[in-house]
Amino acid sequence: MSNATLVSTTVNGDPVQFACPTDESLMTALRNRVGLTGVKEGCGTGDCGACSVTLDGSLVCACLVLGVEAEGREVTTVEGLSQDGELHVLQQKFIDHAALQCGICTPGFLVAAKTLLDRNPNPDETEIRYALAGNLCRCTGYDKIVRAVQDAAKDMRKANKKRR
């Protein structure tokens, strides 16, 4: 590998180092060098959202970030959603509502939905549809996905109340 740069970053809370060419996207680096294949490649040009991750808490398309830009930053992928082997509520609700078929878009939807609910615990349907407009699904359609997010939001609000 010519011209590789060493990148030290944090992925899903763990310190991670990888070496990648300067023109390699964060999406490719996460998939091929860190082994996080939950980051999917749909379009590679920021239109479909399948590669959605958070970078320092901001929702981004990993295909529109260079791997070298992750130096010193914090990255979260779909693999960071489940805790101690337990699925995140959103993941469970996607299963319960059959909100996926082929599954390529699902990780991106989950990361985008999690970012939405962190910011707005009680979004209405329109808010959910706008927040997920950057994620394209070509088989299930969006109704089940929206319902899964609404249901997850409800459970998450309940859990938060209990915690208080």
Added chain:
Amino acid sequence: MRYATPASAKEAAGMLSKEKGAAFLLAGGTDLLVKLKMGMVEPDLVVDIKRIPKIDQIQTSAKGFVIGAAVSGSMIGQHKGLRAAWPGVVEAANLIGSDQIQGRATLVGNLCNASPAADSVPAMIAAGAKAVIVGPQKKRTVPVEKVVQGPGKTCLGKGEVIEAITLPKPEARTGDAYLRFIPRTEMDIAVVGVAISLKLERGIVKKAKVALGAVAPTAVVVPGAARALVGSKLDEAALEKLAAACSAACNPIDDKRGTVEYRIRVAGVLAKRAAKIAFQRAGGAL
């Protein structure tokens, strides 16, 4: 491809000006990385400005706002002061792309990409925004309407970098608004965009600035449209004159999103609606 992270805008300008090969500036990357992927550009050097101190911050002072070149759309949308002062600029910036794009895309990138349909550009122009340009030798400040010179063309010389956008502190009873038409509800490119900023005095429009997007090779300032509003209470006659002036200022293209005739007509319709929103935001009663 070499990748550099300068510590100041001046250092970035020096790197870009000295580079003999193809050099590109990287902020949000939502245009550059697409061009890279499509093979439209083959950079020898990419200069990432995001490690420059304060470049990812919105600073507020008595004079107004300084929005760093790496401030993302979502940061703009979350800034209460900016939302209160220039809601039209904020709504225009937030219309660009998805939440994922908002996480990275910047005002300066939208400006320097120099698309005729850039949403934030007419809004910045109407609000009196300026670009702070740092070159290898000197610094200059240029009104936003002077930056774009044609599709994909800016006034920036070799090595020049826009480090920030400034917005003035709005005068009392000022309101601005941006509306665009797209065939979908989101995630599309403007067919027509209209930005209006106006100031009221005793319920009457005292000053106005109107800028159109996506209807000419660059965003257009329409002084005749502003004149139609000044002195009025936004009555129907003034709105008709505004619409006529906006339609007359259009020099659009035909494409799959809209015909020439359609764009010309919609420019007038949107201008009337944007004027009403700006008027109400300025405290006017319709």
